[in-house]
Amino acid sequence: MNYLPIFLNMKNKKVLVIGGGEVAHRKVLSLLKFTKDIMIVSSHIKTELKMTINKYSLIYLQDNYNSKYLEKIDILIVAVDDLKLQKNIYEETKDKKIMCNFSDFEEYCDFILPSYIKKDDLVVCVSTMGSAPAFAKEFKKYIEKLIPNDIDCFLKQMKDLRTTLPKGKKRMDLLRQKAQKYIQNFKQ
Ligand SMILES: C[C@@]1(CC(=O)O)C2=NC(=C\c3[nH]c(c(CCC(=O)O)c3CC(=O)O)Cc3[nH]c(c(CC(=O)O)c3CCC(=O)O)/C=C3\N/C(=C\2)[C@@H](CCC(=O)O)[C@]3(C)CC(=O)O)/[C@H]1CCC(=O)O
Numbered sequence: 628m629n630y631l632p633i634f635l636n637m638k639n640k641k642v643l644v645i646g647g648g649e650v651a652h653r654k655v656l657s658l659l660k661f662t663k664d665i666m667i668v669s670s671h672i673k674t675e676l677k678m679t680i681n682k683y684s685l686i687y688l689q690d691n692y693n694s695k696y697l698e699k700i701d702i703l704i705v706a707v708d709d710l711k712l713q714k715n716i717y718e719e720t721k722d723k724k725i726m727c728n729f730s731d732f733e734e735y736c737d738f739i740l741p742s743y744i745k746k747d748d749l750v751v752c753v754s755t756m757g758s759a760p761a762f763a764k765e766f767k768k769y770i771e772k773l774i775p776n777d778i779d780c781f782l783k784q785m786k787d788l789r790t791t792l793p794k795g796k797k798r799m800d801l802l803r804q805k806a807q808k809y810i811q812n813f814k815q
């Protein structure tokens with residue numbers, strides 16, 4: 628598979644998650660760092676997901692999937708344990724302007740979720756293009772240990788310089804040198 632890693636502006640994007648099990652919960656948690664505009668429709672729901680829904684005041688409708696829920700949404704995550712239903716939903720969405728993710732059918736996905744670390748403005752994503760999710764998760768943990776605790780402070784300093792100094796070669800050189808020096812220091 629060939630997925631382009633891009634960062635999507637989530638402002639005004641409506642997300643619908645169908646399913647209330649472990650996979651739905653994991654994906655809701657992944658989305659929550661970037662948006663709270665998430666609605667969950669599921670016939671049943673696991674306690675852990677229910678707790679997350681309450682904690683973040685998300686919308687939950689206890690219902691079976693129905694195509695009426697596809698109206699006015701931008702992003703769809705299908706995490707039901709019914710492969711035939713996943714196929715039906717794919718048929719219903721493929722000509723709509725909805726970005727879809729299906730938990731069992733990578734070939735139907737417009738996007739897949741990466742394993743990621745988010746520390747303030749630093750986001751590091753790991754993907755294996757669907758080949759080995761378990762490896763993506765473990766490799767993320769490995770990379771996480773390399774990130775220094777003061778990273779947010781360093782990034783704030785860099786942002787301040789970028790926004791106060793005039794644009795141009797001098798600023799670019801300074802920022803590049805600062806980044807190189809910072810990385811050099813934490814490698815030692
Ligand atoms: C990264 C992460 C993000 C997230 O979900 O938020 C994620 N899977 C995670 C964990 C994980 N998933 C699975 C295991 C068990 C071990 C194993 O199978 O490896 C573990 C490990 C565990 O749980 O410990 C099983 C699994 N996963 C998929 C299938 C279906 C299939 O392959 O057809 C099956 C088999 C179902 C079965 O056989 O029954 C499919 C997908 N999983 C993806 C993402 C996308 C590709 C990511 C990539 O680029 O590699 C993709 C294609 C679609 C998508 O979901 O978007 C998250 C780690 C979060 C973290 O960092 O903590």
Ligand SMILES: NC(=O)c1ccc[n+]([C@@H]2O[C@H](COP(=O)([O-])OP(=O)(O)OC[C@H]3O[C@@H](n4cnc5c(N)ncnc54)[C@H](O)[C@@H]3O)[C@@H](O)[C@H]2O)c1
Nearest residue numbers: 646647648649650651669670671690691692706707708730
């Ligand atoms: N993509 C991944 O990372 C990944 C990982 C593991 C498993 N999976 C696959 O994802 C699917 C879901 O896994 P899970 O562990 O969350 O399963 P689960 O059984 O815990 O949850 C399935 C959910 O779907 C809901 N559901 C079923 N039919 C429905 C319908 N008609 N309308 C609304 N809701 C309905 C159920 O109420 C339940 O909450 C499985 O098919 C599994 O093979 C994907």
